[in-house]
Amino acid sequence: MSAAEDLGYREKPHELKWVGTNVARTDGVDKVTGRARFGADLIMPGMLFGAVLRSPHAHARINGIDTSKAEAVKGVKAVITRKDFEDQPSEMIQVGELTVNIRDVIRNVLAREKAMYDGHAVAAVAATSASIARKALKLIDVDYEVLPHVIDVVEAMKPDAPLLNEDQFTDGVDPKPDRPSNVAKRLEIKLGDVEKGFAEADVVIEREYKTRPVHQGYIEPHACVASYTEDGQGEVWCSTPGHFLVRAITSRLCGIEVSKLKVTASEIGGGFGGKNIVYLEPLALALSRKCGRPVKIAMHRNEVFRATGPTSGSHMKVKIGARHDGKITAGWAELMFQAGAFPGSPVFPAAMCAYACYDLENVLVIGYDVVANRPKTTAYRAPGAQISAFAVESAMDEMARELGIDPVDLRLMNAAKEGTKAAYGPTFGPVGQVETLQAIKNHPNYNVPLGPNQGRGVASGFWFNIGGETSVTMNVNDDGTIALTVGNPDLSGTRTSISVMAAEELGIEPERIRPAVGDTTSLGFNFISAGSRTTFAVGKATVEVARVVIDELRARAAATWNIPVEAVVWEDGHARPASSNAGDFEPLSLEDIARDAKKTGGPIAGHVETNVSGAGPSFATEAVDIEVDPETGHIKILSFTAAQDAGKAIQPNLVEGQYQGAAVQGIGWALNEEYIYDEQGRMENPGFLDYRMPVASDLPMIDAVIVEVPNPNHPYGVRGIGETSIVPVMAAVANALDDATGVRVQELPLSPPRVLKALNEKNGNRLG
Amino acid sequence: MARYHVSATVNGDEVDFLCEPEQTLLDVLRDELHLTGTKEGCASGDCGACSVMLDGRLVCSCLVMGAEAGDCSIETIEGMAEGERLHPLQQKFLDYAALQCGYCTPGLLVAAKALLERSPDPTEIETRYWLAGNLCRCTGYDKIIRAVLDTAAEMRGE
Numbered sequence: 001m002s003a004a005e006d007l008g009y010r011e012k013p014h015e016l017k018w019v020g021t022n023v024a025r026t027d028g029v030d031k032v033t034g035r036a037r038f039g040a041d042l043i044m045p046g047m048l049f050g051a052v053l054r055s056p057h058a059h060a061r062i063n064g065i066d067t068s069k070a071e072a073v074k075g076v077k078a079v080i081t082r083k084d085f086e087d088q089p090s091e092m093i094q095v096g097e098l099t100v101n102i103r104d105v106i107r108n109v110l111a112r113e114k115a116m117y118d119g120h121a122v123a124a125v126a127a128t129s130a131s132i133a134r135k136a137l138k139l140i141d142v143d144y145e146v147l148p149h150v151i152d153v154v155e156a157m158k159p160d161a162p163l164l165n166e167d168q169f170t171d172g173v174d175p176k177p178d179r180p181s182n183v184a185k186r187l188e189i190k191l192g193d194v195e196k197g198f199a200e201a202d203v204v205i206e207r208e209y210k211t212r213p214v215h216q217g218y219i220e221p222h223a224c225v226a227s228y229t230e231d232g233q234g235e236v237w238c239s240t241p242g243h244f245l246v247r248a249i250t251s252r253l254c255g256i257e258v259s260k261l262k263v264t265a266s267e268i269g270g271g272f273g274g275k276n277i278v279y280l281e282p283l284a285l286a287l288s289r290k291c292g293r294p295v296k297i298a299m300h301r302n303e304v305f306r307a308t309g310p311t312s313g314s315h316m317k318v319k320i321g322a323r324h325d326g327k328i329t330a331g332w333a334e335l336m337f338q339a340g341a342f343p344g345s346p347v348f349p350a351a352m353c354a355y356a357c358y359d360l361e362n363v364l365v366i367g368y369d370v371v372a373n374r375p376k377t378t379a380y381r382a383p384g385a386q387i388s389a390f391a392v393e394s395a396m397d398e399m400a401r402e403l404g405i406d407p408v409d410l411r412l413m414n415a416a417k418e419g420t421k422a423a424y425g426p427t428f429g430p431v432g433q434v435e436t437l438q439a440i441k442n443h444p445n446y447n448v449p450l451g452p453n454q455g456r457g458v459a460s461g462f463w464f465n466i467g468g469e470t471s472v473t474m475n476v477n478d479d480g481t482i483a484l485t486v487g488n489p490d491l492s493g494t495r496t497s498i499s500v501m502a503a504e505e506l507g508i509e510p511e512r513i514r515p516a517v518g519d520t521t522s523l524g525f526n527f528i529s530a531g532s533r534t535t536f537a538v539g540k541a542t543v544e545v546a547r548v549v550i551d552e553l554r555a556r557a558a559a560t561w562n563i564p565v566e567a568v569v570w571e572d573g574h575a576r577p578a579s580s581n582a583g584d585f586e587p588l589s590l591e592d593i594a595r596d597a598k599k600t601g602g603p604i605a606g607h608v609e610t611n612v613s614g615a616g617p618s619f620a621t622e623a624v625d626i627e628v629d630p631e632t633g634h635i636k637i638l639s640f641t642a643a644q645d646a647g648k649a650i651q652p653n654l655v656e657g658q659y660q661g662a663a664v665q666g667i668g669w670a671l672n673e674e675y676i677y678d679e680q681g682r683m684e685n686p687g688f689l690d691y692r693m694p695v696a697s698d699l700p701m702i703d704a705v706i707v708e709v710p711n712p713n714h715p716y717g718v719r720g721i722g723e724t725s726i727v728p729v730m731a732a733v734a735n736a737l738d739d740a741t742g743v744r745v746q747e748l749p750l751s752p753p754r755v756l757k758a759l760n761e762k763n764g765n766r767l768g
Numbered sequence: 769m770a771r772y773h774v775s776a777t778v779n780g781d782e783v784d785f786l787c788e789p790e791q792t793l794l795d796v797l798r799d800e801l802h803l804t805g806t807k808e809g810c811a812s813g814d815c816g817a818c819s820v821m822l823d824g825r826l827v828c829s830c831l832v833m834g835a836e837a838g839d840c841s842i843e844t845i846e847g848m849a850e851g852e853r854l855h856p857l858q859q860k861f862l863d864y865a866a867l868q869c870g871y872c873t874p875g876l877l878v879a880a881k882a883l884l885e886r887s888p889d890p891t892e893i894e895t896r897y898w899l900a901g902n903l904c905r906c907t908g909y910d911k912i913i914r915a916v917l918d919t920a921a922e923m924r925g926e
């Protein structure tokens with residue numbers, strides 16, 4: 001087996017030079033100087049401004065759309081409606097960790113029979129200025145027949161609820177139901193026998209929980225520029241974590257061949273899963289096709305909130321049984337998740353992950369995917385796992401209190417470890433759950449004395465991580481520098497982490513490698529940057545391609561020296577003669593070989609196209625200290641400690657940043673963030689003033705602890721680190737609230753009015 | 769639509785532009801002057817991604833009309849580095865990994881520079897409150913605050 005084929009983890013025989021150090025971001029200077037070009041930053045000659053008309057109704061039949069007045073406005077060049085797109089059949093396609101139905105995708109991109117939620121796109125306009133486009137929107141006459149709507153998941157499940165889709169019958173139920181329902185699917189994750197487990201329990205905790213929908217909250221609104229030319233070729237520039245996915249969906253919806261659409265990913269201003277789906281690109285391309293000019297569409301924040309990516313609101317029931325000695329005997333849960341207007345909530349990963357932190361014999365998790373008149377949910381950082389963890393980890397905390405066992409110790413006694421069979425299927429290899437728990441237990445923050453109205457909460461979380469289709473090309477330039485082309489947009493420094501691994505393999509300084517995100521014409525297919533896969537999967541493929549290139553470099557040296565290639569080794573960026581030839585020739589550097597490439601066979605390059613497997617599951621445990629203001633119910637975060645297993649941190653400061661950012665997103669979810677709807681089903685807070693995300697003054701420093709239990713399936717031990725740290729946060733904060741006040745709140749967010757109400761209900765506010 | 773002719777100074781250069789009455793300074797910077805380093809995150813003054821200096825005052829350019837900028841001096845992220853030399857804040861943001869996606873970064877840098885010009889030795893709390901108008905969804909602010917405090921120390925010669 002050649003070095004390129006063995007991509008498993010091995011202790012390195014020498015000290016790593018760059019892996020594990022903080023290397024300058026290759027995109028850093030562009031991003032601190034304003035040069036980096038994001039979705040809305042491209043300006044093309046003759047470019048028009050697009051705008052999207054959105055439904056003001058949560059649920060309405062569209063009986064007609066009259067665009068004639070808008071088309072008559074001077075400066076309006078194109079108007080499109082549902083008539084401009086052919087319908088799509090029902091067919092499931094994969095998007096990130098979730099799958100979507102292309103029939104639903106086209107309806108989500110532009111309403112067909114009905115507007116399904118407030119903010120649903122109904123028509124789009126391209127005009128010579130943004131103000132003309134906005135004015136034209138107002139002149140489009142849509143004949144809506146307003147229908148009853150439903151938002152809440154429990155209401156949507158009722159037999160007499162307003163029906164979103166008359167053709168939807170609950171999947172996963174036997175026999176097949178004879179009436180349509182808003183419940184798209186019922187699913188189960190099962191291990192052992194929970195009834196037997198509960199019979200063995202001394203203590204059973206049974207609770208219900210509710211969470212509200214929240215938004216990913218990336219600061220960059222969705223934006224794209226599309227251009228369609230008379231020869232049937234299309235080009236799209238857009239903010240996306242997966243331009244190959246944009247190409248797949250946009251070409252399909254617009255009815256053009258894949259080869260005729262080139263998609264370039266701009267820099268992406270955050271996504272967190274919320275940009276794992278396509279909204280604007282087919283509209284911009286269809287507008288451009290109609291008028292022959294490039295069209296830019298950039299959403300306003302109001303549109304981002306009303307029409308894109310929130311995660312599910314949920315209603316959950318949890319039941320956990322344990323013996324007095326702390327052994328958990330059974331875990332059960334029922335998860336009801338809002339999918340939004342079309343099926344596909346993250347209830348499946350929520351069910352997979354619900355009890356994955358624990359080594360249990362008996363688990364049953366039942367999930368329901370339920371449509372409601374809200375924007376179609378998209379992935380949000382460890383999609384679903386954070387929601388089920390809020391329920392399970394809150395109940396675990398109550399169990400610890402009931403048993404009189406420290407919450408970290410209870411988790412340690414039951415922790416998933418190597419050999420644990422997870423309820424969702426796999427048997428874990430080496431994993432770091434025990435290590436994250438010990439890291440928290442030993443952290444100074446976990447042992448600081450607490451003052452009045454202060455409390456400490458702890459919780460754990462799990463995310464499985466993914467691999468997926470990956471293509472990487474490495475070109476050796478004639479001066480011995482490297483052009484490394486990957487196909488995954490870089491949300492957080494992945495380009496740099498990937499080139500660090502290439503540098504380590506090649507034995508050259510990272511600065512000599514220029515990584516770039518190639519467009520869809522430059523590489524084979526790449527799955528999107530999601531599932532914490534990029535540094536893991538693209539890194540693994542890059543190590544492979546580096547080894548392919550090294551083999552070629554050795555071959556060129558062997559040819560130069562006229563010795564067998566097996567007698568040439570690659571060390572420290574040089575080809576050296578080895579074995580019986582050792583010392584016979586001066587080593588050849590990468591520059592030497594590159595310079596003479598023309599004479600030894602032509603350009604030197606390597607490429608790898610692969611479906612990467614072996615993603616390493618990642619666990620996290622987090623502790624939070626809070627102080628509760630008994631007069632207002634306001635919760636202040638005093639300290640936050642996030643310990644997560646990275647496998648191996650390629651660049652520690654970037655890994656810390658992931659943990660810190662995920663923790664703070666979770667803090668926002670725990671304390672403030674929620675979609676608020678009025679009686680008509682319209683979102684009441686579609687802006688950053690009323691949808692309150694954490695700001696700098698809300699927070700302390702966030703202590704990130706990097707645990708490293710190497711992933712055996714990656715050459716440097718990388719697992720993937722982007723998601724798990726958000727999973728425990730909401731439960732940790734709720735557990736801290738209980739610790740501070742004795743009040744258990746089972747509904748998010750823990751906003752001042754809700755906390756104050758709970759405090760007042762308990763003991764007439766014992767803190768007061 | 770009638771457009772106003774406006775003259776202003778941007779990053780030390782005299783500029784002229786035509787703007788519609790409803791165009792904001794942010795729209796003008798991006799769409800008319802093609803200075804796209806200043807970002808739109810909300811267009812309602814809640815996120816700070818469009819922060820610029822207007823006659824020495826830190827403002828959200830989405831809350832200033834383009835026509836109001838006549839005869840004003842505007843400083844944007846594009847004017848922060850001096851030639852090839854990054855401003856110390858820019859360098860520290862890189863050193864501390866105080867950015868991930870980088871979208872909020874121009875606004876944060878402009879706002880942080882305004883803080884240090886006014887308060888060369890800010891406390892952590894002061895820094896956190898000054899930057900409370902600049903949303904960042906990626907970093908959790910930790911490394912941003914550290915970068916700003918360390919820049920302040922460096923600029924004071926400590």
